[in-house]
Amino acid sequence: MPAKPPGCPVGPGGRVPSARIADDDLAAEAADFITLYHREELPHQDPAPRIAAVREEIAATGTYRHTTAELTHGARVAWRNSNRCIGRLYWRSLKVRDHRHLDDAESIAREAAIHLRQASNGGRIRPLITVFAPDTPHRPGPRIWNEQLIRYAGYRTPSGSVLGDPRNLGLTELALDLGWAGGPGTPFDVLPLIIADGDGKPRLFELPPESVLEVAIEPPDGPDYRDLALRWHAVPAIANMCLEIGGVSYAAAPFNGWYMGTEIGARNLADVDRYDLLPRIAERLGLNTADDRSLWRDRALVELNRAVLHSFDRAGVTVADHHTESRRFLAHIDRERAHGREVTADWAWIVPPISGAATPVFHRTYDATEHRPAYVHHPDAEARARGEWAG
Ligand code: ARG
Numbered sequence: 001m002p003a004k005p006p007g008c009p010v011g012p013g014g015r016v017p018s019a020r021i022a023d024d025d026l027a028a029e030a031a032d033f034i035t036l037y038h039r040e041e042l043p044h045q046d047p048a049p050r051i052a053a054v055r056e057e058i059a060a061t062g063t064y065r066h067t068t069a070e071l072t073h074g075a076r077v078a079w080r081n082s083n084r085c086i087g088r089l090y091w092r093s094l095k096v097r098d099h100r101h102l103d104d105a106e107s108i109a110r111e112a113a114i115h116l117r118q119a120s121n122g123g124r125i126r127p128l129i130t131v132f133a134p135d136t137p138h139r140p141g142p143r144i145w146n147e148q149l150i151r152y153a154g155y156r157t158p159s160g161s162v163l164g165d166p167r168n169l170g171l172t173e174l175a176l177d178l179g180w181a182g183g184p185g186t187p188f189d190v191l192p193l194i195i196a197d198g199d200g201k202p203r204l205f206e207l208p209p210e211s212v213l214e215v216a217i218e219p220p221d222g223p224d225y226r227d228l229a230l231r232w233h234a235v236p237a238i239a240n241m242c243l244e245i246g247g248v249s250y251a252a253a254p255f256n257g258w259y260m261g262t263e264i265g266a267r268n269l270a271d272v273d274r275y276d277l278l279p280r281i282a283e284r285l286g287l288n289t290a291d292d293r294s295l296w297r298d299r300a301l302v303e304l305n306r307a308v309l310h311s312f313d314r315a316g317v318t319v320a321d322h323h324t325e326s327r328r329f330l331a332h333i334d335r336e337r338a339h340g341r342e343v344t345a346d347w348a349w350i351v352p353p354i355s356g357a358a359t360p361v362f363h364r365t366y367d368a369t370e371h372r373p374a375y376v377h378h379p380d381a382e383a384r385a386r387g388e389w390a391g
Contacts, residue, residue, distance in 0.1 A: 033246030074245030103133035109205035170387030
């Protein structure tokens with residue numbers, strides 16, 4: 001009996017990283033998924049023959065292969081099951097690129113760049129996932145170490161401050177250790193992709209600039225931000241979460257939707273441990289930053305978020321605002337209920353980081369049960385995204 005590769009550990013079911021999934025567990029998870037797939041997609045077809053075939057394949061090979069239709073539905077349902085995501089109304093529109101035949105780092109880097117171009121779509125962002133080779137009993141699949149396909153470098157300066165995104169300090173250091181020459185030295189230098197084949201050795205791949213659509217951030221009115229030269233990338237493409245379908249782990253499966261403005265304006269550019277821009281925006285607005293009760297942070301937040309929405313709109317790049325997206329989420333709950341499904345959600349992640357109670361998603365509670373298929377965080381992947389590597 002071949003040994004099993006590590007499953008995705010912290011998803012529903014809570015496996016530990018080193019745990020090898022037993023044939024029986026795999027067969028049970030497979031049967032659950034095949035049953036769900038048939039119920040939702042092939043309601044007039046008996047799932048039993050497919051389940052029997054999968055069991056045989058598992059007994060013979062230690063794993064099984066999803067059909068492209070199963071993979072597609074699995075990836076969509078994993079989105080539907082993402083309790084932290086407010087944007088799930090469109091889960092059925094996720095386009096799935098089936099690239100399971102690719103397991104080498106070069107091909108993955110090349111296809112990741114193509115993914116970004118297709119997802120960017122000239123500004124009309126398309127929800128997209130590219131699925132690369134899964135783990136097999138004989139060999140782990142490839143891994144993308146970057147947290148997202150597009151991340152900005154964070155450089156430690158001699159004075160001890162950080163140039164760029166402090167979140168990516170570790171990954172930046174690792175890239176430099178692996179031989180990256182560094183970017184031009186702006187606060188928004190795009191990091192190279194760091195990808196490992198099944199052998200686990202990370203290698204660097206520069207993203208072609210034409211794959212990285214970005215938006216310059218400028219306010220619609222009032223004092224300009226020209227000297228700050230703010231920008232953000234158009235496509236949030238999560239690259240290090242593991243897609244878990246019916247017991248099979250697709251650890252290299254980058255996926256994206258479109259941004260909600262607050263992710264950029266109220267978190268990435270505003271958090272004290274990220275770009276920490278509120279003091280500088282407040283200064284431009286002439287606010288008294290010595291007095292908390294002037295609400296300078298709050299006023300700066302609103303202006304920065306107006307600037308993000310205005311800039312994406314002006315550039316013709318899809319971006320959601322938190323009021324619209326909140327209403328859509330409630331529509332999603334209604335629509336799912338009409339299909340006999342209860343939406344699960346994590347309140348702390350669903351409620352937007354500004355004006356929470358001014359949106360309807362605030363005024364209710366949610367069942368936070370986790371279902372599969374799912375996109376799960378792998379602790380090893382998080383360590384890699386922090387640049388931790390004992391190689
Ligand atoms: N919050 C993350 C970021 O700011 C992206 C997470 C996914 N967001 C999305 N809209 N699909 O980069």
